[in-house]
Amino acid sequence: MATVALPRTERAGFQLLREPALLVPVIGAAVLIYLAVLPLFMLVWGSFEMEVAPREFVFTLQNYQKAYASEYTYSTFVNSLIFASGSAVLTFLLGTILAWFTERTNVPLRGIFVPIAVVPLILPGVLESIAWIFLLSPKFGYLNVWLQWMFGLESPPFNVFSLPGMIWVHSVGQVPLAFLMMVAAFKSMDPSLEESAMMSGANTWQTFRRVTFRLLMPTTGSVLLILFVRTLESFETPALIGIPARIYVYTSEIYLAFNEYPPDYGRGAALAIGLLLLSAFGVWLYTRSTRESKKFQTVTGKAFRPRQFDLGAWRWVGFGFLMTYFVFVVLLPFLVLFWASFLPFFATPSWDAVQKLSLDNYRYLAGFRPFWDAMKNSILLATMTATVAMILTSLVAWIVYKSRLPGSWLLDFLAFIPITVPGIVLGMALILLYVAFPLPIYGTIWVLLIAYVTRYLPYGMRTASGSILQIHGELEEAASASGASWWETFKRVTLPLLRPGIAAGWIYICIVSFREFSTSVLLATGESRVLSILLFTMFEQGQVTVVAAIGILMIITLLAIVAVFYKVSGRVGIQT
């Protein structure tokens, strides 16, 4: 075939040149730059600035000096490292053991443990921390009190206000994520790889060591990495347990810089830049490692029926482990919140306490304005964020994967940026942006909407592009060849086919927005307060049983959102 010089004008995809839809990519790029790039730019700018929103810019390195050359620098670094790596390892171990028992062995009743292992996802991180404080506090924690009473111990055996305590609480909240990732890894493993090892004469242990384990290595690395980054970015446990225990990590340092009087935005920004770089490096390693792991080709997109290991009598040990996990890690936090929500003040379960149980907390909340405002804000924000994010990402994904427009990969990259930005860093950046920006939305729920949409763009992008890639190009071309214009094709063929994927993305973003904490903690004030922030402030003020009641109502609302969604989507007729 001859190669020739290509006329410049002919390289663009032609469909869009004929349609008003050419505007869409340009607008899309502008919106993405506004959401994902501008705040980061302001953050960098602000970290080199003498004062916030000054009349003139004065360059300084003082902020970095305050952030990284103080007496706390070393301890913060060490705490963050221990917290993140400890949580990553513990979460990974728990998730992998659960996944292995339920997917690859003959442990009794393992089928029912699969949905149970995912249940903690419904528990917001703030509530997870509060529930474990109820259980493991050295002063009044139920487990400590019981164990002391049962074994006649002098001192409480557990102290949640410690680094191991933080690691434990954060880990049990993250286990469902590790569990789902490892289940996927086990499921996509071709059993014939193990079978051929056995046919070559390897016994069970040799097969595991030389084949199964080796095949899981790349997945292990990437799961550990993503857990490490997520822990580093998290603020729930560092806020509720770390700050009272005076164990500070990067996220809490940023929060404290913002919360001291007068707020030191410059130091906050400098700290945020450091955390951002760390997190971006982790994400970069992660994407690299997942690309590398494709070489192993254990994931072919086919679902296999994995081989099951016969554990013999040991299967009861596995069953015992699963039951213990279910009772102590999944059930107990819910139970303790439920119990506490009926108490007038915090008390250990006893006959005495049972007599004091009442609905007073709920009655109080019924007439408590801030609660209803926060509830309204949270529901409004969750549904709006999910809707805006899914519309935006569907259009962007369509442009990236279908339009064949030159440079559309840039949109994909822009929409991916926020995944590297920790929630609290985004909050910091948005403060710096809207304090200086002539748009008067600081302190309203609109800045939260912008923050949430930005944060969850990558998630929306993933589901939207996944479902767009599944639509065979000929399905749209067939519509065109049948006489349908661009808009008719999009409306009658593309959109209906995308609907199941978009719906799944919508509900996911709705749930995570409803429980969002680490960005809101800097941005939600006064009127714009959301439920997670209300929980945090009231817990700090010591109204712990009312907090438990709010938590229970929050969980019920989340369940209701999911239920309503499934009802509605069922009626609309979502089918694949």
Added chain:
Amino acid sequence: MIEVKSLTKIYADGKNVGVKAVDEISFTVEEGRFYTLLGPSGCGKTTTLRCIAGLEKANGGEIAVAGQKVYSSANGIFVPAYRRPIGMVFQSYAIWPHMTVFENVAFPLRVGKQRHTGDEIRRKVIGALEQVELGGFEDRMATQLSGGQQQRLALARALVREPQVLLLDEPLSNLDAKLRERMRLELRELQRRLRITTLYVTHDQIEALSMSNVIAVMNAGVIIQEGSPREIYMQPKSKFVAQFIGSTNQIAGQVAKVDGDGRGVVRTDEGEIAAGLLSNVTQGSRVVVVVRPESVVLHRDKPPGRANVLEGKIGTAMFLGEYVDCTVELRKHVLQTHQPHSFQVRRGDEVWVELPPEECMALPAE
């Protein structure tokens, strides 16, 4: 009905370099004819079809469908796909999984400029479905149909608008062998009955030979030879066509003698072979003599008074059901031949090979 003039399509490949997928090709499909573009993958046949459909914009040339110019680089005309009077069947069928059979076929009537009443749509859809023997399937979900049924559904959808031109992009390649054979017959019957101008793209020579009025063999973006199936098969004008259509034996040589009537003698390693000559072959030209496996006749004893008889030895004999695939070792070449069941030989048997002169063609060696 379809007129294509010096059509060129360049694909971007890297920064400023393009690859000519279609290189100034021209052809005409007469009204009511079944015209096939045949060629190996990557030869530009599908690109040509997609340019005619309007799914790709060409870089040069002219396309007219049913007398109307739909593309012209000189006049800057480009009619988008949805305004062209075409029906198209895709390789993957492209049946919309979120619609019923009825809705799939009704779609072309519900979109675009012309408006139809509900009754009219119903009548036309049922008519189209009956045409492809899918009557009674209206309310099924499209995904519940088998491969062959989806194929017919795609055909009904392409025909329901009564287009001027039907475009088919390797529509049979996803079916199993048995079904493909039946669909070949049905598709041809339907086309002959409706007398719809049809452009068919395939890499399968049997599909092309059995269904077409005219075949154009394509390679590397250009049409190598155009003609009736019989011409393409019996009188290939180049080594490529001979090789691509059916299996062929080739013996290289040099033209020793040119007779007046388009015949001559070629000197080869196996001796002199009398063969048909193309007009551009002259005395001394380097050529290859091509002969089809089914044309080669084997004899136990030397047949008296025949031309082109060579001495050989049986290499392998493979029983394939319809015939025995038998290779014969000559001095320097191995010939592939098809023999009837009755011809019983064994490896190493001495045989006499007859290459009937009227079945041998000398083509220029490229």
